Amino acid sequence: AQSVTQLDSQVPVFEEAPVELRCNYSSSVSVYLFWYVQYPNQGLQLLLKYLSGSTLVKGINGFEAEFNKSQTSFHLRKPSVHISDTAEYFCAVTHGNQGGKLIFGQGTELSVKP
Amino acid sequence: ETGVTQTPRHLVMGMTNKKSLKCEQHLGHNAMYWYKQSAKKPLELMFVYNFKEQTENNSVPSRFSPECPNSSHLFLHLHTLQPEDSALYLCASSHEGYEQYFGPGTRLTVT
Numbered sequence: 001a002q003s004v005t006q007l008d009s010q011v012p013v014f015e016e017a018p019v020e021l022r023c024n025y026s027s028s029v030s031v032y033l034f035w036y037v038q039y040p041n042q043g044l045q046l047l048l049k050y051l052s053g054s055t056l057v058k059g060i061n062g063f064e065a066e067f068n069k070s071q072t073s074f075h076l077r078k079p080s081v082h083i084s085d086t087a088e089y090f091c092a093v094t095h096g097n098q099g100g101k102l103i104f105g106q107g108t109e110l111s112v113k114p
Numbered sequence: 115e116t117g118v119t120q121t122p123r124h125l126v127m128g129m130t131n132k133k134s135l136k137c138e139q140h141l142g143h144n145a146m147y148w149y150k151q152s153a154k155k156p157l158e159l160m161f162v163y164n165f166k167e168q169t170e171n172n173s174v175p176s177r178f179s180p181e182c183p184n185s186s187h188l189f190l191h192l193h194t195l196q197p198e199d200s201a202l203y204l205c206a207s208s209h210e211g212y213e214q215y216f217g218p219g220t221r222l223t224v225t
């Protein structure tokens with residue numbers, strides 16, 4: 001069965017510092033991978049996705065992620081964070097033939113301090 | 115209206131009440147989903163509809179009853195809820211099972 005592990009439940013970081021949020025998945029077949037962001041009292045917003053092609057994926061708000069098949073990882077990075085990036089971040093995985101069933105990680109709370 | 119909308123945004127109901135949550139997607143997608151998000155827990159997929167047909171019921175108690183009259187609208191009918199059902203209920207839609215787009219959610223409190 002598929003699973004997604006977000007290795008850090010909380011990541012505190014200072015403004016303008018770089019950040020990496022880690023995500024590992026377990027699957028024996030090809031996968032599609034996603035990162036979502038959730039601001040307080042809001043729904044989830046798609047940050048970026050990997051379906052195929054280049055393993056380095058760029059998303060909104062300056063975020064990017066790299067798909068590493070050998071390490072089954074899809075870590076999210078930003079070179080310089082802002083206070084407004086404070087939110088919960090979710091990694092998710094699916095196969096194309098699963099009728100859209102997404103498996104979510106437990107979430108990582110990113111807290112950006114001035 | 116654009117994207118995925120949900121009403122109401124907040125709902126407080128007693129354990130004997132009957133209420134409904136509404137979701138509407140304006141994206142032309144063919145699949146719709148209900149999720150439950152409780153504090154400190156991963157998102158729980160509740161129901162999946164593809165082309166108005168229910169394709170997934172993730173062992174959800176019968177006090178939650180979904181309805182999908184067409185590909186753009188999804189309802190979640192609630193009755194005889196328990197306090198542990200208090201959560202954020204999220205609706206999402208997708209095209210051909212790829213990335214899902216979420217609504218803002220309904221914050222439900224059962225008293």
